[in-house]
Amino acid sequence: xxxxxxxxxxxxxSRKDLEEGRVPAFRDKPRARYAWACGPAxxxxxxxxxxxxxxxxxxxxxxxxxxPPRMFCEWCFRPTDEWVYVRDTGTVLTFSASYLGPAAERxxxxxxxxxxxxxxxxxxxxxxxxxxxxxxxxxHVGMRVKAVWKPPEERxxxxxxxxxxxxxxxGQGGGE
Numbered sequence: 100x101x102x103x104x105x106x107x108x109x110x111x112x113s114r115k116d117l118e119e120g121r122v123p124a125f126r127d128k129p130r131a132r133y134a135w136a137c138g139p140a141x142x143x144x145x146x147x148x149x150x151x152x153x154x155x156x157x158x159x160x161x162x163x164x165x166x167p168p169r170m171f172c173e174w175c176f177r178p179t180d181e182w183v184y185v186r187d188t189g190t191v192l193t194f195s196a197s198y199l200g201p202a203a204e205r206x207x208x209x210x211x212x213x214x215x216x217x218x219x220x221x222x223x224x225x226x227x228x229x230x231x232x233x234x235x236x237x238x239h240v241g242m243r244v245k246a247v248w249k250p251p252e253e254r255x256x257x258x259x260x261x262x263x264x265x266x267x268x269x270g271q272g273g274g275e
Contacts (some may be wrong), residue, residue, distance in 0.1 A: 140168040143182070149256035151248055155220055157183045163221040185219030187246035188267065192216050192225050196235050211238055215264055231263030243267040 116122045137145065140156060144167050147154040155166035156179035163174065164183050172179050196209035211233070214225035230238060231247060244264035254260040 138170070140170045144168050145256040145258075147184075148258065148260045149254045151251065151254070151260075153185050153187055153217060153246075155183050155185050155217075155224075157181050163224065164219060166217055166220040166224055166226060183219065185217045187217070187248075187261070189215040189217040189220075189225075189244055189264070191230070191238065191240055191242045191244060192223070193240060194230065194238050209235055211235055213238070213244075213264070215244060226258075228258070228261060229263040230265070232265035237266070 112122050117124055136142075144154055153166065154168060155164045156168035156170065157164050158172035158175055158177070159180040160175040160177060161172060163172065164185065165172070165179065166185055168179070168182070170179055171177070192214045194211055194213035196211050198206050198209050200206050200210065211230040212227060213230050214227055216222065216225045230244065243266065245267050246261045247263050247265050248254070249260050249262055
C-alpha cells in the first residue's frame, strides 16, 4: 500500500525569506579533520612499494598468494599466514582504454588500464594499473609486462610509486 503525501507539515520558506533574514541562517567553513588507517596488510604493501618491492600474503590452507595482501583469506575463511615477495613482472589478464583521466578530464589519447597478474601471485589474482610505452592496438591479453618505478628519492609509499607497466619486448628479459 503506498501513501501519497499531499501536504508537508511545517512552515514553508523561500530563498527570498533567507535573503531578507526572516529565517535564521549562518554560514560556516567547517574544519573537518579525519584520520585514515590503512591496516597492517595495506600498510606493509605501501611501505614495500616505497622500497621498490611488491609483497603479498600467502594462505597455507589453499596456497594462494594474494596481491595486494589481505590478512584474511576469503576462500578459506581464515587468517593468512605469511608475507611473500612477488616480482614486478606479470601478465595482462584484461585491459581497457579510457578517454577519461584520473580527474574525469577528457583525454585526446587514451590511457590503458589493465589487470596484471604479477609473477609469484596466484592465478587470477591481479592488480589494476596503467600501461605505458605501448600503443592501444598492441595491447593484448597475455602480454608480458614489467613495472616502471619512480626514482627511489621520489617514492612516497603509494601505488603511484609504480608509474606504469610496460611491455617486455623480446630480448629484454624482464626476470622471466
